[in-house]
Amino acid sequence: MTIHRIQIDRRFSDLDQLGHVNNVVYGDYIQEARIRVNRRVRAEGIEMPAQVVARQEIDYIRPLHLNPEPIVVEVWVASVGNSSYVQLQRIYDNDGTLAAKARTVVVAFDPIAEKSLPLPASFREYLLGSLEVVE
Amino acid sequence: MTIHRIQIDRRFSDLDQLGHVNNVVYGDYIQEARIRVNRRVRAEGIEMPAQVVARQEIDYIRPLHLNPEPIVVEVWVASVGNSSYVQLQRIYDNDGTLAAKARTVVVAFDPIAEKSLPLPASFREYLLGSLEVVE
Amino acid sequence: MTIHRIQIDRRFSDLDQLGHVNNVVYGDYIQEARIRVNRRVRAEGIEMPAQVVARQEIDYIRPLHLNPEPIVVEVWVASVGNSSYVQLQRIYDNDGTLAAKARTVVVAFDPIAEKSLPLPASFREYLLGSLEVVE
Amino acid sequence: MTIHRIQIDRRFSDLDQLGHVNNVVYGDYIQEARIRVNRRVRAEGIEMPAQVVARQEIDYIRPLHLNPEPIVVEVWVASVGNSSYVQLQRIYDNDGTLAAKARTVVVAFDPIAEKSLPLPASFREYLLGSLEVVE
Numbered sequence: 230m231t232i233h234r235i236q237i238d239r240r241f242s243d244l245d246q247l248g249h250v251n252n253v254v255y256g257d258y259i260q261e262a263r264i265r266v267n268r269r270v271r272a273e274g275i276e277m278p279a280q281v282v283a284r285q286e287i288d289y290i291r292p293l294h295l296n297p298e299p300i301v302v303e304v305w306v307a308s309v310g311n312s313s314y315v316q317l318q319r320i321y322d323n324d325g326t327l328a329a330k331a332r333t334v335v336v337a338f339d340p341i342a343e344k345s346l347p348l349p350a351s352f353r354e355y356l357l358g359s360l361e362v363v364e
Numbered sequence: 365m366t367i368h369r370i371q372i373d374r375r376f377s378d379l380d381q382l383g384h385v386n387n388v389v390y391g392d393y394i395q396e397a398r399i400r401v402n403r404r405v406r407a408e409g410i411e412m413p414a415q416v417v418a419r420q421e422i423d424y425i426r427p428l429h430l431n432p433e434p435i436v437v438e439v440w441v442a443s444v445g446n447s448s449y450v451q452l453q454r455i456y457d458n459d460g461t462l463a464a465k466a467r468t469v470v471v472a473f474d475p476i477a478e479k480s481l482p483l484p485a486s487f488r489e490y491l492l493g494s495l496e497v498v499e
Numbered sequence: 500m501t502i503h504r505i506q507i508d509r510r511f512s513d514l515d516q517l518g519h520v521n522n523v524v525y526g527d528y529i530q531e532a533r534i535r536v537n538r539r540v541r542a543e544g545i546e547m548p549a550q551v552v553a554r555q556e557i558d559y560i561r562p563l564h565l566n567p568e569p570i571v572v573e574v575w576v577a578s579v580g581n582s583s584y585v586q587l588q589r590i591y592d593n594d595g596t597l598a599a600k601a602r603t604v605v606v607a608f609d610p611i612a613e614k615s616l617p618l619p620a621s622f623r624e625y626l627l628g629s630l631e632v633v634e
Numbered sequence: 635m636t637i638h639r640i641q642i643d644r645r646f647s648d649l650d651q652l653g654h655v656n657n658v659v660y661g662d663y664i665q666e667a668r669i670r671v672n673r674r675v676r677a678e679g680i681e682m683p684a685q686v687v688a689r690q691e692i693d694y695i696r697p698l699h700l701n702p703e704p705i706v707v708e709v710w711v712a713s714v715g716n717s718s719y720v721q722l723q724r725i726y727d728n729d730g731t732l733a734a735k736a737r738t739v740v741v742a743f744d745p746i747a748e749k750s751l752p753l754p755a756s757f758r759e760y761l762l763g764s765l766e767v768v769e
Binding site: 249253256281 | 382384386387388391392395414416417418419420421422423424427475478
């Protein structure tokens with residue numbers, strides 16, 4: 230049962246003409262958080278397949294502005310299938326305000342054959358062991 | 365009843381390390397299609413408020429690769445509320461393959477007060493007149 | 500003697516908080532133009548190595564704004580070395596205004612060994628044949 | 635005499651198809667470093683005009699790869715004019731390897747009139763006081 234908390238620095242180039250972090254960039258923050266979580270898992274010696282996103286839902290709650298303090302992305306696994314898993318994300322501004330909630334379906338992927346793969350056993354076991362229920 | 369068809373050229377910088385258009389970039393394609401549709405509407409003299417995305421769902425169906433031919437984003441309005449509307453999008457590869465489906469909730473926004481606004485009457489009327497039911 | 504003229508559509512996401520195409524994005528336009536020129540050359544059956552940028556200079560002359568009409572990047576080869584060549588670029592707004600001038604040193608690159616390579620003979624011959632002197 | 639050292643985290647989205655930080659992204663790192671230096675200066679109560687880049691030169695020396703450790707951008711002022719100044723940058727990989735050298739001409743800018751401005755006196759004084767000679 231693991232909630233990862235990933236800090237990500239904003240960049241000036243994340244802003245759009247309204248002076249907000251553009252909504253598309255939230256997807257980049259979520260991707261970056263997933264990559265960093267996977268890096269941690271791989272560092273524990275767990276076999277990590279290539280992965281692609283099959284579905285993503287984002288609820289935008291509060292705008293984010295440029296700020297020297299990082300945002301925080303909370304990431305946890307909500308369910309595990311045969312070749313996919315569901316990751317939930319919450320993006321917080323540096324003052325703790327909830328800025329967005331997201332749900333991402335991630336699929337293990339064979340980049341040569343360009344098709345989905347069963348999750349490797351050790352990775353699936355890791356995911357099942359880290360399952361988190363957040364109401 | 366209007367389905368807009370927006371052509372968008374891919375860029376090399378849309379690709380990630382797997383050689384696919386990165387999943388985050390699909391959000392950029394959808395944003396770009398919305399901006400271009402709004403430009404058409406504004407060109408008809410319809411009052412256009414600032415707009416922000418309140419929710420977005422994307423289903424990723426097939427990967428997109430670099431190709432000199434543009435992708436096509438089909439965009440239409442599925443429902444209209446008081447201060448928001450729902451836009452549906454389909455992203456097609458240049459050979460007609462459906463690459464992604466999306467649903468976006470767009471909210472009229474006051475950039476000074478940073479809060480939602482009622483849709484201006486002429487824009488709301490336009491949206492209602494362009495409603496499209498695609499099964 | 501060849502000047503390639505490449506049209507590139509602007510995107511909303513190219514803009515920064517000032518409402519200009521951000522200066523970093525000019526580099527993306529130049530890269531995109533080079534990729535498209537190389538695609539043309541490859542389509543003529545000429546062997547094309549992987550290439551990296553060794554040096555780039557950009558003079559920013561006039562700001563670019565969002566506009567439905569594409570910018571135009573003129574691209575030509577100014578000199579050819581053993582493993583590198585110099586490409587010059589001019590970026591024009593859709594009304595013909597010169598927005599930027601650039602000079603890029605491009606090096607043939609072995610992505611496995613991560614070091615420079617001699618230009619393949621047929622590509623070098625092509626580059627020499629396309630040399631352009633623009634005062 | 636001040637050399638600012640700015641740490642910037644890499645993102646997965648900084649990589650291109652070759653698995654390198656794309657050369658265009660170096661421009662983003664340099665911009666981000668400048669923004670952060672300016673934030674420090676503004677925090678000292680010094681009047682800061684809007685600024686645009688008039689010229690930039692980048693020498694690419696070594697490729698950067700994805701790494702959990704940040705890059706370091708060293709930034710200093712090399713000369714000061716009436717409405718512009720020259721900033722030099724060096725980008726280092728986390729192991730201290732020099733990855734790129736850059737020189738950027740920055741101009742004070744009136745975003746309403748869209749033309750250059752004299753540097754405000756207090757900012758010009760600050761720039762002159764921070765001049766750095768690095769051979």
